[in-house]
Amino acid sequence: MRRINMKKIYTYLLLMVFVLSITACKPEDKVPSEPPFDIYQWEPTLGSRTNQTPYTELDPSFNAEDFKIEPIAALQDGKRQDFMMGVDASMIKKVIDNGGIYYNLDGVEQDVFEILATAGVNYMRVRVWNDPYSPIGIRGGGDMDLETAYWIVQKARRVNMRIILDLHYSDTWADPEHQTKPYAWELLNFAELKEAVQTFTYDAMMYFKNRGVTPQMIQIGNEINNGMIWEDGRIVWNDTTSYDRLADLLKAGISGAKEADQHVKTIIHLADGGKFSIFDDFFKEITDRNVDFDIIGASFYPFYHGTLDRLQDNLDKISEKYNKPVFVAETSYAYTQTPHVNASNIFGPNQEENGGYLATIQGQATALRDVIEVVANVPNNRGLGIVYWEPAWLPVIGAGWAEAGTLATWSNQALFTYSGKALPSINVFKDVRGNQAVDVNIIGLKSDIVEIGLNIVSPVESESKMPETVIALTDVDSYIYAPVTWNQAQKNTAETEVGEHTVSGVVSYGSNTWQVTAHVRSIENFIQNPGFEIGKTGANDELPKPPWYVTSSLTDMVGKIQTNKDFRTGQNNFNYYHTTAFNYDLYQDITLPNGTYTLTAWVMGETNAKNIEHYMYVKNHGGSIMTANVFVSGWAAGYQQITIENIVVTSGQIRIGFYGQFNASTWGHIDDFELVRTNHA
Structure with a gap:
């Protein structure tokens, strides 16, 4: 006679009791399904x-x-x-x-x-x-x-x-x-x-x-x-x-x-x-x-x-x-x-x-x-x-x-x-759920005159080349970017020569054409990445990329590249801040021809009450350090331009930057540097 394995039977019975205990839970112990959404019939009032x-x-x-x-x-x-x-x-x-x-x-x-x-x-x-x-x-x-x-x-x-x-x-x-x-x-x-x-x-x-x-x-x-x-x-x-x-x-x-x-x-x-x-x-x-x-x-x-x-x-x-x-x-x-x-x-x-x-x-x-x-x-x-x-x-x-x-x-x-x-x-x-046939057409330009600034020595094409589009108006009252054809000779001059230029362009759509005139200011800005637009990888906090450098007496971050917020132009800016008293030195070393230059930058920040000292500077150019104090008036006042003029470079190099020493929780933003030559040495 075959021996009955009572141990296996006992184990099986215990398992069945456990399964039944789960499936027989009281209704209130179960997770209920999402309640139905009642639909009402209503008559217009x-x-x-x-x-x-x-x-x-x-x-x-x-x-x-x-x-x-x-x-x-x-x-x-x-x-x-x-x-x-x-x-x-x-x-x-x-x-x-x-x-x-x-x-x-x-x-x-x-x-x-x-x-x-x-x-x-x-x-x-x-x-x-x-x-x-x-x-x-x-x-x-x-x-x-x-x-x-x-x-x-x-x-x-x-x-x-x-x-x-x-x-x-x-x-x-x-x-x-x-x-x-x-x-x-x-x-x-x-x-x-x-x-x-x-x-x-x-x-x-x-x-x-x-x-x-x-x-x-x-x-x-x-x-x-x-x-x-x-x-x-x-x-x-x-x-x-x-x-x-x-x-x-x-x-x-x-x-x-x-x-x-x-x-x-x-x-x-x-x-x-x-x-x-x-x-x-x-x-x-x-x-x-x-x-x-x-x-x-x-x-x-x-x-x-x-x-x-x-x-x-x-x-x-x-x-x-x-x-x-x-x-x-x-x-x-x-x-x-x-x-x-x-x-x-x-x-x-x-x-x-x-x-x-x-x-x-x-x-x-x-x-x-x-x-x-x-x-x-x-x-x-x-x-x-x-x-x-x-x-x-x-x-x-x-x-x-x-x-x-x-x-x-x-x-x-x-x-x-x-x-x-x-x-x-x-x-x-x-x-928007319908099947109506709708064509959207260009009916004109936002303006037939556009103002353009070019930095002809920038490695970034969007900064050194004429734009490929201008803003056009559609028949659904929206603005879109429309391709533009520039006068080639005028375009070449604007992209290669310092000065003020006029460039003529044409926008075509179907059988229609519109004339546009660009007033172009072309400069040689010797600062690389002047608006911090290059090198942002998408990380949460990033220091500026070389040739920009930031130093501080604190070991943690006091300045970062901020994207899509509080910029003056482009999408990025340099943002300084710390919860304790802090200082920072933001700078860039530049090799450039000897001559006379003007340095400008734009700053927005908390009122000067929290500043112990804050200035823009130039040095290592063959002369004494030159500074311009920063005066800002809060977020509502927007960006303020800071300028140092008549910078005579005789050493073929220069360091430009900002230095600040602040009380706790002081904040600010810097954007759009420009170092241009005004005459030759």
């Missing part, structure tokens, strides 16, 4: 009032027959139905409470949430302040407490919008320059502050969840490039513990959100969406500290944050490197430069000059369309979508950016006229 004011009152160039929206291939034919077409319309309640009325494209009064949903909007972002009525300082516009946010959220959910909750962790506006700690938290120690962040986040989520409108996403802070809840959560360069504190605060917020609803997606949101180095620096630090978040959000305003190419570069790289989906959390553009008595619009001629589009209804539509396309083209569908900031902020008395009689600041960037009628540009959200 129309009023009796009408608004037939012509769009040409605010945009004289508008012609309905010429207005067009180019489709986006990645979103056509039913693709990416989950793509976020969002708005942050947090000022809506304040506008309505103060008499604002909204009208649809036909000019008929209608619920504003319905107008937005009909146009294709499927997400509503709403900001939340801890206590907008606290005595912390300026009372921000909209009174965005939880109650006000809920008023907006429940109306957005009625028309089937998903919800993004934007917690500022402040009683007022929060952005890279302002992260004011809530008044109720001012006396908390850091351990208590972390607990307060977690509790507030949990309570905010539960406030909505208990009312049947659970947010799908939640921002843990708003534009936190420099940290949050200052001073505790402020990021300080060269102080790694500052990132430790910020990471702890972010973890507390994320924990509170997930405790309230494990399905909510947590967002970390930065400004400067066209600047990969800023995003990479930040997300490396918080990833190294194991901050477990879900989505990266980026603000991108074309008039502030660079080109679409740079936005694409950042979103592509940052989403791949950190394996996170991305979205543009804020964007907008103006449709008019016409003023309004109740508005103090921040978008003016300078923003239009820098933005890449005309401030017209067509230009606004194209600007929004182009940002959507960038996000839709992020590889592997990692681009989730966009949020248009404050599309419904009408200029009504009582709906200013703060209380106490302030005015609206965003009304010429709304998707409604000043009197509340929807603009044709509001349909971008749905029309």
Whole structure:
């Protein structure tokens, strides 16, 4: 008879008991699937009032027959139905409470949430302040407490919008320059502050969840490039513990959100969406500290944050490197430069000059369309979508950016006229999914006169050669680079001879041609890499590359090449800073012909109160050291030119540089050196 192996049977029975114990868990012990998103049937809510004011009152160039929206291939034919077409319309309640009325494209009064949903909007972002009525300082516009946010959220959910909750962790506006700690938290120690962040986040989520409108996403802070809840959560360069504190605060917020609803997606949101180095620096630090978040959000305003190419570069790289989906959390553009008595619009001629589009209804539509396309083209569908900031902020008395009689600041960037009628540009959200045939054509040049500076001894072609393109205007009110053909003889002279030159060019498109004239200043700048544009590898912190050198009495970094931020021209600059008292010497040794020279450079920095001494210098040129003191007046004053003239070189060489000795936390930027010969020895 075959012997029965009781040991094997016993082991098998134990294994089966273990398996059954797992599969028979109580339902509440299992991780539930993501709850369904309820879709509601709603009927339009129309009023009796009408608004037939012509769009040409605010945009004289508008012609309905010429207005067009180019489709986006990645979103056509039913693709990416989950793509976020969002708005942050947090000022809506304040506008309505103060008499604002909204009208649809036909000019008929209608619920504003319905107008937005009909146009294709499927997400509503709403900001939340801890206590907008606290005595912390300026009372921000909209009174965005939880109650006000809920008023907006429940109306957005009625028309089937998903919800993004934007917690500022402040009683007022929060952005890279302002992260004011809530008044109720001012006396908390850091351990208590972390607990307060977690509790507030949990309570905010539960406030909505208990009312049947659970947010799908939640921002843990708003534009936190420099940290949050200052001073505790402020990021300080060269102080790694500052990132430790910020990471702890972010973890507390994320924990509170997930405790309230494990399905909510947590967002970390930065400004400067066209600047990969800023995003990479930040997300490396918080990833190294194991901050477990879900989505990266980026603000991108074309008039502030660079080109679409740079936005694409950042979103592509940052989403791949950190394996996170991305979205543009804020964007907008103006449709008019016409003023309004109740508005103090921040978008003016300078923003239009820098933005890449005309401030017209067509230009606004194209600007929004182009940002959507960038996000839709992020590889592997990692681009989730966009949020248009404050599309419904009408200029009504009582709906200013703060209380106490302030005015609206965003009304010429709304998707409604000043009197509340929807603009044709509001349909971008749905029309980019269409199959309409749209051709984009060049219709002229931005200017028929261009100013160009060449350094004919530079090894960089973009500095020593005439450009191959000039800026042209299209029939969708966007600016693009168009190929130009220069007069060859004039071009050769400008690229080889010092002096002032005129070069004629022609731009051709189809059967049309446009004449352009370039006024060219050609110099011999003997400084190599004068704007620090060469040699940046993409690392988080980099010293200048030879022939630039930096020395200091401190052993850690006091100066670095900064990319895509605070530059005067190009994309880079030299940035000095340290959290303790420090000095630095930035210099370059140059071999050059004997003669008389002028040295110039541009400096922007903190006011001179923190400077012990700071000057530009030349030496080793055959004469005594020559210096020029640096006088700067803060970020708002911009770059100031520093000059040393009549430098007589008799040794065939020279050292040029900057020396500074500072108190703690002094900062500054240097860019655009120029050493030119004024006559020969």
